[in-house]
Amino acid sequence: MQAAAARVDREADRLTELDSPIGDADHGSNLKRGFTSVAKALETDPPVTPGAVLTTAGRQLISTVGGASGPLYGTLLRRTGKALGDAPGVTAEELQAALRGGVEAVAQLGASAVGDKTMLDALDPAVEALGTSFAAAAEAAEKGAVDTTPLQARKGRASYLGERSIGHQDPGATSAALLFAALAEVTA
Amino acid sequence: MKMLMNVPESVVADALRGMAAAHPELVVDVDGRVVVRRDAPVSGKVALVSGGGSGHEPLHGGFVGPGMLDAACPGEVFTSPVPDQMVRAAAAVDSGQGVLFIVKNYTGDVLNFRMAAELAEDEGVQVASVLVDDDVAVTDSTFTAGRRGTGATLFVEKIAGAAAEEGQPLERVEAVARQVVQSSRSFGVALSACTTPSKGTPTFDLPAGELELGIGIHGEPGRERRPMMTSGEIADASVDAVLDDWQPRGPVLALVNGMGATPLLELYGFNAEVQRVLGERGVSVARTLVGNYVTSLDMAGCSVTLCQADEELLRLYDAPVQTPGLRWGR
Numbered sequence: 001m002q003a004a005a006a007r008v009d010r011e012a013d014r015l016t017e018l019d020s021p022i023g024d025a026d027h028g029s030n031l032k033r034g035f036t037s038v039a040k041a042l043e044t045d046p047p048v049t050p051g052a053v054l055t056t057a058g059r060q061l062i063s064t065v066g067g068a069s070g071p072l073y074g075t076l077l078r079r080t081g082k083a084l085g086d087a088p089g090v091t092a093e094e095l096q097a098a099l100r101g102g103v104e105a106v107a108q109l110g111a112s113a114v115g116d117k118t119m120l121d122a123l124d125p126a127v128e129a130l131g132t133s134f135a136a137a138a139e140a141a142e143k144g145a146v147d148t149t150p151l152q153a154r155k156g157r158a159s160y161l162g163e164r165s166i167g168h169q170d171p172g173a174t175s176a177a178l179l180f181a182a183l184a185e186v187t188a
Numbered sequence: 189m190k191m192l193m194n195v196p197e198s199v200v201a202d203a204l205r206g207m208a209a210a211h212p213e214l215v216v217d218v219d220g221r222v223v224v225r226r227d228a229p230v231s232g233k234v235a236l237v238s239g240g241g242s243g244h245e246p247l248h249g250g251f252v253g254p255g256m257l258d259a260a261c262p263g264e265v266f267t268s269p270v271p272d273q274m275v276r277a278a279a280a281v282d283s284g285q286g287v288l289f290i291v292k293n294y295t296g297d298v299l300n301f302r303m304a305a306e307l308a309e310d311e312g313v314q315v316a317s318v319l320v321d322d323d324v325a326v327t328d329s330t331f332t333a334g335r336r337g338t339g340a341t342l343f344v345e346k347i348a349g350a351a352a353e354e355g356q357p358l359e360r361v362e363a364v365a366r367q368v369v370q371s372s373r374s375f376g377v378a379l380s381a382c383t384t385p386s387k388g389t390p391t392f393d394l395p396a397g398e399l400e401l402g403i404g405i406h407g408e409p410g411r412e413r414r415p416m417m418t419s420g421e422i423a424d425a426s427v428d429a430v431l432d433d434w435q436p437r438g439p440v441l442a443l444v445n446g447m448g449a450t451p452l453l454e455l456y457g458f459n460a461e462v463q464r465v466l467g468e469r470g471v472s473v474a475r476t477l478v479g480n481y482v483t484s485l486d487m488a489g490c491s492v493t494l495c496q497a498d499e500e501l502l503r504l505y506d507a508p509v510q511t512p513g514l515r516w517g518r
Contacts, residue, residue, distance in 0.1 A: 016387060024266045024406040025387045029196075033264075062303065066241075066267040067296035071303055109299060152331075156295045159332035160325075160404060162411070 001042055001057050003182040005035040011178055018171040022158040027069065027171040034065035034073070050090045054081025068156055069172060072106050072119065079105040096130040103127050110155060117153040117165065119172035121145070126180045138184035141177040148173045189383050196385040200242045200264060207249060211512050214252055221269065222277045223249040224259045229283035234352040234361045235259070237277045238290040238345060240297050241266040243384070243485045244405055246513025247341060255509035255517075256349035257290075265384050265485070266406045268296035274304035278313050286314035286358035288365060290344055292337025293321035294406075316358055318365040320344055322374045322493065324433040325402030325411050336404045339445050339482050339493030340372035343505070346514065350507035364504065368495060371436075375429040376491035377422055378403045378410060378447065382484050401425060403491075405447075405484045419454070423461030426492045431469055436496040439474035441505060442466070443493040448483035450490055455479065458490055474502055481513065 008015075008031050016028030038057045047053045058078030062070055080102035084090055090098075103123045107113060114124050126141035148170035153159045158170070193199050201218050208216035215224045229235065238248045239261030248260035259277035263269035278287045287308065291301045298319065305315045320337035348365035356364070378400040381390035394400055394413075399422070402411035417425070444459040446452070459478045466473055474497050482491070497505065508517035 020387065020391055025384050025391045026265065026267050029386045030264065030267055063270050063272050066263045066270050066300065068268075068299055070268075070270060070296070071299035110295070154331045155333055157333070157404075157406065160336065160411075162332075 001035075001053060002039055003186045004179050005039040007178045007182045008032055008035040008175070015171050015175055018169055018174055022153065022161055022165050022168045023171060024157060026067065027175065030065050030067050030069060031073075031175055034061045034070065037064045049084070049086055049088055050095075051081045051084030051086060054078070054084065057081075068110070069119075069175070072110055072172075075109050076102045076106050076123070092130065092134070096127060099127045099130065112155040115151065116155045117148045117151040117158065117170045117173070118155050119170075119176040121148045121151070121170065122173040122176035122180070126176070134184040134187040138177070138180040141180035145169060145173040145177040189388050191383070191385060193385055196388075199385045200262060203242070203245075204249075204262065207512070214249075214512070217276070220276050221263075221273050222259055222261055222280065223252050224277065224280050225253050225257075227254075228258050228281040230258070231283050232285060232355060233283055234285045234356065234358045235278070235281035235283065235287045236290060236345065236349055236352055236361075237261070237274060237281060237287055238341070239263065239269045239274060239277070240292050240294070241268055241406065243382075244483050246480075246511075247482045248345075250513030251342070251345050251511050253509070253511035255353050255507060256345050256511050256514065265386065268294065268300045271300050271304035271307055274301060275307045275311070278304070278308040278315065279311065282313045286316065288348065288352070288358065288361055289315060289317040290341065290348070290365065291317055291319050292341055293319050293334050294336060295333050297337075314358065316362040318344065318348075318362060318369060320369050322369065322372045323404060324373050324375055324429055325404075327411075338376060338405050339374040339443050339491050340369060340495060342443060342445075342477075342481050342514070343372055343441060343493065343495045344368045346509060347501055347504045349509065350504035353507065364501075368501065371496040371501070372493060373430045373434050374491055374493040375426045376403045376405070376410070376447070376489065377401055377426060378487055378489040379416075380449065380486075380488040382448065382487035384485065399489075402429070403484075403487075403489065405482060419458050420461045420464070422490070423458060423465050423492075426490075427462060427465040427469065430492060430494055431471070436471060436494060438496055438498065439472045439502075440466075441495040441497050441501075442473050442476045443481065443491075443495075444476065444478045445482050445491045445493065446480040447487040447489040447491065448480060449486045449488040450480075452479065455490060462492055475505060
């Protein structure tokens, strides 16, 4: 989570830049506010299990980010954390299964599917690739994010642009790729 | 870009502190980001709570007061508020008669208000929600997030606010709000993009000789770009976009709304053209409101909202209202 916060902090301007032509130019600043508060909450009162880290982080995101990304990322982390339960340690397989549930919850909350040009386009392939390695998951997420460029947005504010959303990389898929990059970094 | 501000991070808090100083009839919780009418909870009255991103002033904080909202939750600029704010607002204004959330159809607002409704109900507050989606510029809701909520929000908050003020129960207030949503359509036009404080440059590039038709209220581009038009041509395009979608049966309430950087001189001139087009199309106008009510920071441009008004809606619209942004009848 600290690595994710550092990465979001570093890349906030780029996320905002991506959000500018097809959204409303605040994705970077919103996530930065959320993850800064996640880092602070985890420092002040460090949870003892991986599951608790994720549920705390998720709750923090819901309370601070706003927009669509707050509830969506918050739900992803909270649902994943809940699935991990109180286990003191987690295997890659357990994390994959828990994350799969988290991604399903995001799809349900946003009523969206892969191909809609949203964070799901990075999350879904990343979770699948997690069966191979963390590095593979990060790579799959990055590819998924880049591959949103030619798509037409069907959800969120970018959907109002119709065909004009084509040719822009989705900021939500990009931030999702950042999180998997952070995960790969700390598990390398 | 020059802006009257300290740092981008504090624009919302600074605005709330200033609002508190100007309006002692409101309780402004700057840290908790909630604006509440001072006499809330009003005994025996259904409470109305709305909110959304900041940058649309006077919407929503400016519509808090007798006859309209009981509380508003301002989010960050163009970002929906978080559930904590809405739960705090609901708890502060609920008199036991229940709370109506008025939500504009933007994904972030919808998701956060949905979470808040669940949390508030866990705390024993009865919550109903109404979704405002009046923007006809969004045509295909199968492949989009659905029609955006824009100018009709004012009519919903005013008319449902009046119904609540006269003591109608939650189901009735909710039904009136829904009727207003179903009876309202809007269309917006941008002459310039707007600049968010955190970004500091215009959110999209709109050359001097062009305008954007069919915009929302967050600086997002619209559905079509054209060479600059006259006020009369813009009125034709806007009103026709609304009437192509829906033909009102009977007189309408008309809102001619400025997006933030268009002076009243231009808005009144534009209203003259809107009235001309409505007359030519056989639509009679019962009431007209002209001004900056649902804005988009410093965007130049305007929107037109029409609401088909039966006698009951007209009576509720005319009822007294006393808020920073809208005030008449007392």
